[in-house]
Amino acid sequence: xxxxxxxxxxxxxxxxxxxxxxxxxxxxxxxxxxxxxxxxxxxxxxxxxxxxxxxxxxxxxxxx
Amino acid sequence: xxxxxxxxxxxxxxxxxxxxxxxxxxxxxxxxxxxxxxxxxxxxxxxxxxxxxxxxxxxxxxxxxxxxxxxxxxxxxxxxxxxxxxxxxxxxxxxxxxxxxxxxxxxxxxxxxxxxxxxxxxxxxxxxxxxxxxxxxxxxxxxxxxxxxxxxxxxxxxxxxxxxxxxxxxxxxxxxxxxxxxxxxxxxxxxxxxxxxxxxxxxxxxxxxxxxxxxxxxxxxxxxxxxxxxxxxxxxxxxxxxxxxxxxxxxxxxxxxxxxxxxxxxxxxxxxxxxxxxxxxxxxxxxxxxxxxxxxxxxxxxxxxxxxxxxxxxxxxxxxxxxxxxxxxxxxxxxxxxxxxxxxxxxxxxxxxxxxxxxxxxxxxxxxxxxxxxxxxxxxxxxxxxxxxxxxxxxxxxxxxxxxxxxxxxxxxxxxxxxxxxxxxxxxxxxxxxxxxxxxxxxxxxxxxxxxxxxxxxxxxxxxxx
Numbered sequence: 163x164x165x166x167x168x169x170x171x172x173x174x175x176x177x178x179x180x181x182x183x184x185x186x187x188x189x190x191x192x193x194x195x196x197x198x199x200x201x202x203x204x205x206x207x208x209x210x211x212x213x214x215x216x217x218x219x220x221x222x223x224x225x226x
Numbered sequence: 227x228x229x230x231x232x233x234x235x236x237x238x239x240x241x242x243x244x245x246x247x248x249x250x251x252x253x254x255x256x257x258x259x260x261x262x263x264x265x266x267x268x269x270x271x272x273x274x275x276x277x278x279x280x281x282x283x284x285x286x287x288x289x290x291x292x293x294x295x296x297x298x299x300x301x302x303x304x305x306x307x308x309x310x311x312x313x314x315x316x317x318x319x320x321x322x323x324x325x326x327x328x329x330x331x332x333x334x335x336x337x338x339x340x341x342x343x344x345x346x347x348x349x350x351x352x353x354x355x356x357x358x359x360x361x362x363x364x365x366x367x368x369x370x371x372x373x374x375x376x377x378x379x380x381x382x383x384x385x386x387x388x389x390x391x392x393x394x395x396x397x398x399x400x401x402x403x404x405x406x407x408x409x410x411x412x413x414x415x416x417x418x419x420x421x422x423x424x425x426x427x428x429x430x431x432x433x434x435x436x437x438x439x440x441x442x443x444x445x446x447x448x449x450x451x452x453x454x455x456x457x458x459x460x461x462x463x464x465x466x467x468x469x470x471x472x473x474x475x476x477x478x479x480x481x482x483x484x485x486x487x488x489x490x491x492x493x494x495x496x497x498x499x500x501x502x503x504x505x506x507x508x509x510x511x512x513x514x515x516x517x518x519x520x521x522x523x524x525x526x527x528x529x530x531x532x533x534x535x536x537x538x539x540x541x542x543x544x545x546x547x548x549x550x551x552x553x554x555x556x557x558x559x560x561x562x563x564x565x566x567x568x569x570x571x572x573x574x575x576x577x578x579x580x581x582x583x584x585x586x587x588x589x590x591x592x593x594x595x596x597x598x599x600x601x602x603x604x605x606x607x608x609x610x611x612x613x614x615x616x617x618x619x620x621x622x623x624x625x626x627x628x629x630x631x632x633x634x635x636x637x638x639x640x641x642x643x644x645x646x647x648x649x650x651x652x653x654x655x656x657x658x659x660x661x662x663x664x665x666x667x668x669x670x671x672x673x674x675x676x677x678x679x680x681x682x683x684x685x686x687x688x689x690x691x692x
Contacts, residue, residue, distance in 0.1 A: 167291070175279065178275070183265070186266060
């Protein structure tokens with residue numbers, strides 16, 4: 163429960179930090195943002211997955 | 227109790243301080259830093275928020291449902307756009323197809339840097355002077371010289387001095403060609419990168435016999451005292467010509483005003499634009515296109531022809547004419563005068579001769595021929611009032627008809643009223659003059675005798691409210 167809500171709470175900030183880093187990489191002519199934006203999608207997906215897993219465990223971890 | 231984050235207020239304070247610093251110490255290159263390091267602002271924001279949340283979690287305080295609220299995401303996106311457009315105008319590489327952003331950015335954030343220009347080249351007495359792909363304002367003056375001399379300055383809009391300097395070096399003013407054909411090239415197109423904009427203010431002195439050809443992108447032309455012809459084509463230009471000896475051809479796709487005063491040759495205007503002002507034109511005048519502003523024509527000595535997609539007007543000579551949206555006032559016209567239109571026009575004509583031919587879709591007509599012998603008239607408005615003021619001594623063979631409206635005889639004999647059907651009427655009468663046919667399908671027709679005030683020139687039209 164706490165794990166899930168913690169994950170939910172830090173999701174926004176972590177995504178924001180990543181966005182900032184990708185933008186920085188873009189600005190400094192390292193990697194273009196047009197190529198790196200899927201990272202944000204993947205990260206978001208990972209968070210969702212982690213939330214799902216951590217909220218599943220205490221209630222119905224044995225099913226399936 | 228709901229705990230609110232400290233980050234948003236901190237961020238606001240930070241941005242406020244940044245702008246304050248910029249105002250207090252203008253020499254600080256804050257925009258530069260912002261353009262380069264704005265992503266770190268996002269990192270800082272996210273990082274602070276992360277630390278805050280982890281701290282709350284460690285001290286077992288209640289956690290917010292979302293680390294970053296939706297309103298904050300909106301702010302983030304706004305920041306991204308601002309940062310990217312700043313970045314683009316700064317001349318770093320960018321991934322956005324950012325022309326618009328960049329121009330907006332240049333206009334908002336850029337500054338103008340001026341560089342003096344000057345060049346000279348000997349020429350014949352009657353050279354062709356060709357100004358190519360020009361952006362900016364040019365004043366061309368004819369003088370008793372045998373050189374083409376260009377002075378002025380180029381204005382480079384850019385975010386910093388260094389970049390403007392580079393643009394200046396990349397866009398030298400070139401002036402070359404034979405004595406009989408001089409090319410002036412501001413070379414504004416060769417600038418690499420699109421984060422700077424160059425325009426020039428040129429003062430060009432040419433031999434009096436010169437012929438001018440100019441192809442511009444945007445900007446104004448001001449040409450005077452040239453005996454050759456003038457040929458201007460531009461995407462967007464205001465043109466002012468005075469004292470031109472040759473023919474004038476102006477082709478524009480936009481612009482505020484086309485003014486030509488004292489032209490000895492013909493004048494031809496084409497394209498789209500706003501106001502037209504022509505005065506003392508000795509040659510033929512042709513206007514072809516859509517000019518939506520106020521037009522004033524004064525003293526056109528040769529045939530005048532105006533065509534728009536919906537209307538045609540022509541006259542042999544024009545004393546005075548004013549045209550605004552849907553309004554045409556003219557006086558001292560030499561006919562044949564002809565107006566046909568599939569639109570409505572309110573027309574007032576004073577003192578016209580020879581013949582008048584009007585066929586318009588609608589609008590009120592106020593006709594005061596004034597001069598004798600009376601012009602032959604054939605006037606038809608499909609919907610609108612017609613008022614004709616005939617001089618007392620006029621000879622005519624008149625037929626005035628309104629198919630569905632009243633016809634008033636305020637002239638008296640020899641005119642006689644004959645009703646048509648239930649609503650219309652025809653006024654007929656002849657004393658052996660030219661035929662005058664007037665008809666409105668739907669509107670009042672009045673024939674009256676002219677008073678002295680009727681031959682006074684027309685008053686300027688009231689400004690039309692859009």
